[in-house]
Amino acid sequence: MKDFYDCVVIGAGPAGGTTAAIVAEAGHKTLLIEREAVPRFHVGESLMPETYWPLQRLGLVDRMKSSGWQRKKSVQFVSHTGKESAPFFFEEHDDRECATTWQVERSEFDQMIFERAEELGADCHDRTRLMDVRFENTDETAGDGGDTQPRATGVVVRDASGTERTIDCKVVVDATGQQSFIAGKLGLKEVNEDLKKAAIWTYYKDAVRGEGDNDGATIILNTEGKESWFWFIPQSRGITSIGCVGDHEYLLKGRGTPEEIFNEELARCPGLQPRLENATRVSKFLAAKEFSYMTSAHSGPGWVLVGDAFGFIDPVYSSGVYFALEMGVQAGDAISAGLTSGDLSEKSLGHWATDFKRGASHLRQLVHAFYDNDFSIGRFMKEYPQYRGNLTDLLIGRIFHEDAGKMFPDMQRSIEKTRQEKLKQSEMTA
Numbered sequence: 001m002k003d004f005y006d007c008v009v010i011g012a013g014p015a016g017g018t019t020a021a022i023v024a025e026a027g028h029k030t031l032l033i034e035r036e037a038v039p040r041f042h043v044g045e046s047l048m049p050e051t052y053w054p055l056q057r058l059g060l061v062d063r064m065k066s067s068g069w070q071r072k073k074s075v076q077f078v079s080h081t082g083k084e085s086a087p088f089f090f091e092e093h094d095d096r097e098c099a100t101t102w103q104v105e106r107s108e109f110d111q112m113i114f115e116r117a118e119e120l121g122a123d124c125h126d127r128t129r130l131m132d133v134r135f136e137n138t139d140e141t142a143g144d145g146g147d148t149q150p151r152a153t154g155v156v157v158r159d160a161s162g163t164e165r166t167i168d169c170k171v172v173v174d175a176t177g178q179q180s181f182i183a184g185k186l187g188l189k190e191v192n193e194d195l196k197k198a199a200i201w202t203y204y205k206d207a208v209r210g211e212g213d214n215d216g217a218t219i220i221l222n223t224e225g226k227e228s229w230f231w232f233i234p235q236s237r238g239i240t241s242i243g244c245v246g247d248h249e250y251l252l253k254g255r256g257t258p259e260e261i262f263n264e265e266l267a268r269c270p271g272l273q274p275r276l277e278n279a280t281r282v283s284k285f286l287a288a289k290e291f292s293y294m295t296s297a298h299s300g301p302g303w304v305l306v307g308d309a310f311g312f313i314d315p316v317y318s319s320g321v322y323f324a325l326e327m328g329v330q331a332g333d334a335i336s337a338g339l340t341s342g343d344l345s346e347k348s349l350g351h352w353a354t355d356f357k358r359g360a361s362h363l364r365q366l367v368h369a370f371y372d373n374d375f376s377i378g379r380f381m382k383e384y385p386q387y388r389g390n391l392t393d394l395l396i397g398r399i400f401h402e403d404a405g406k407m408f409p410d411m412q413r414s415i416e417k418t419r420q421e422k423l424k425q426s427e428m429t430a
Contacts, residue, residue, distance in 0.1 A: 001125060001159065001167065005031040006339050008155050009122075009173040010130045012038060015307025015324035016175030017113035021058055022332025024122035028339050031167065033128040033157060038114050039107035040126075043201060043286070045241050046072065046218045046233045046318035049090050050397030052098035054325035058116055067112075070103040070236050072216040075395050077377050078271035080222040085378050087214045093392040103216055103235050109321075127160035133172055133182055138301055149346060150186075152303035170344060171335050172303045175328075180295065180309040188295045195292030195314055195367070198251045200258045200265075201231075201243030203283035208275040209234050218318055221271040226373050228265050230272050231315065239282065242272070245315060248289060258285040290315060292367075294357075299350025306331045310353075313360065314367045322397045323360065330356065359399040365408055366394055374418040375411070384410050 009020040012034035020032035034040075049072075055061050074087040090099040118124040135150035154168040174182040183189045209215045219232035228246030235241060244251070244265045255261050262285055266272060294311040298304065307324040330352040338348040369375045381388060387407040394404065 001031065001123065001128075001157075001165065002029070003165075003167060005029045005123070005167065005169045007031070007171045007173060007335055008167060008169040009033070009175055010133075010155065010181065011035075011175035011177060011307070011309070012114045012117075012124070012126065013042065013110055013175060013177060013307055013324060014113055014321050015309070015328045016173065017110065017117050018054060018058060018325050018328025019173050019175060019306055019332045019335070020122040020124070021113065021117040021120045022329055023335050023339075024117060025120040026332075026336035026340075027121070028336060030117075030122040031169070032114070032117050032122045032124045033130065034114070034124075034126040035129040036126065038126040039111040042106040042110060043199075043241070043243070043288070044315070044318075044320050045104050045106055045235060046231075046321075047101045047104060048318055048322040048395070048397035049094075049099050049101040051101060051322045051325055054322075054329045057329055058113065060112065060116060063112060064102055067102070067104075067108070068236055069105065069109075070216045070234050072101045072103050072218065073099070073213045074210070074217040076210065076214065076217045076219045078219060078221040079376070079378065080224050080226050080270075082270035083378070084271065085381075087210065087217055088388075088392050088395055089213065090392065090396055093389055093396070099396070103218070103233050103241075104321075105235060125159065129158045130176065130181060131156040131158055131164060133174070133185065133303070134166070149297075149300045151301035152182075170302060170339060171349065173331065173335070174303065174305045174309045175307050177308040178291075178312060180293075180305065182303055182305060183295045183309060186297075186300075188297050190294050190296055192292040192294070195371070196248045197245050197290040197292070197314065198248040198287065199243050199245045199290050199315065200251065200262045200285055200287045201241060202262065202281055202285045203235075204240050204242055204276060204279040205238050205282050207232070207234075207240040207242070207279040208277075209240070219271075220316060221269055223265055223268040224270070225268065228268075229316070230265070230269055232272065232275065233318075240279070242276070243315075245290065248291070252287070258287045297346070298353040300346045302344050302349075304331050304335065304349045311357075311360075313364050316367055316370055317363055317395065319360075319363050319397065327356065355400065359404065362394060362399045362405045362408075365405065369411060369415065372415055374415045374422065376418070379418070380411060380414045383414055387411075
């Protein structure tokens with residue numbers, strides 16, 4: 001490690017690794033640090049098809065093809081009664097190569113990006129912990145509120161030997177995941193109170209998958225009462241990631257161990273039970289809070305947030321890795337341009353954030369509909385079959401275009417119609 005870099009990236013997940021790779025490829029001195037030893041375990045194995053484009057930008061598509069990871073060609077939903085939707089096959093909407101994606105082992109996937117950043121010129125160090133981000137007061141003001149913003153000037157890190165050192169830089173990239181170090185330090189984190197979730201998950205061998213081209217599908221399965229749902233993510237080597245998500249208070253408060261809770265919810269999920277009858281659990285149970293949040297500012301003088309440090313929606317539609325990769329590309333390009341021009345202002349480093357948030361809002365709206373007990377994807381498709389392509393677009397991750405949200409007014413009408421029918425039925429039986 002040197003004492004000075006043009007750009008220091010904190011966190012070597014998909015967002016941080018991609019940002020470091022893009023900035024280093026442009027010829028700027030770049031440091032990428034990760035507190036854990038690489039490779040390290042991480043959940044979030046399912047990719048959206050649109051990850052193809054940032055992976056292509058990184059020069060990694062051929063490596064993905066030869067990786068041996070499970071190919072993912074579809075998404076499927078299972079109701080609280082066990083009724084299965086028709087699979088949403090991506091290639092029926094788009095017959096290009098990019099319509100097929102992957103279910104990855106994140107430890108290997110993240111390591112691949114870490115190594116690619118190093119190949120492109122980044123100085124990459126794992127087992128290196130961030131201790132602090134250094135700021136100095138400036139006369140620069142935030143774009144919205146007009147408040148004076150501090151300028152990031154460097155970081156304090158503890159390396160693998162336990163030695164603390166101060167490193168100066170022109171740009172600090174926060175890719176620390178849900179820790180969101182800079183947002184925490186500057187008070188920028190805004191939790192979505194409607195999406196305070198928790199997850200309990202584990203891994204099984206020989207779970208029953210879909211057939212044919214649906215064998216690699218991510219399957220979303222509701223439980224009775226729709227108080228929780230399960231993800232079913234087939235991976236390579238016969239392993240399947242199985243996780244349960246529900247409101248934090250419902251899932252974890254006043255209940256037993258993660259294993260006991262998982263099994264109680266499994267007993268209420270008729271769609272999942274037959275898939276696990278002859279499967280063998282091969283991992284311990286893991287649990288995590290999955291709070292949805294956004295940050296009130298995403299960049300400032302000499303700093304920028306990417307990945308989960310920027311914001312987190314929900315795991316239901318597997319958007320996390322795609323968002324991380326896409327933000328890494330866009331932030332990397334903005335940083336490279338800013339380093340070349342000498343303009344490292346909030347506006348220069350974060351000019352892409354507004355359009356990104358606009359696109360991401362379509363997924364957020366779809367997440368809110370998923371958790372609405374008056375919404376059914378099957379019913380919506382039956383009422384408005386003309387939106388099957390639009391919905392598939394969202395599941396693919398194709399959200400950064402003008403018509404991405406065109407189905408939502410009719411979706412809201414469908415929800416209101418169901419709500420009124422339930423109200424009328426309850427009045428008749430009262």
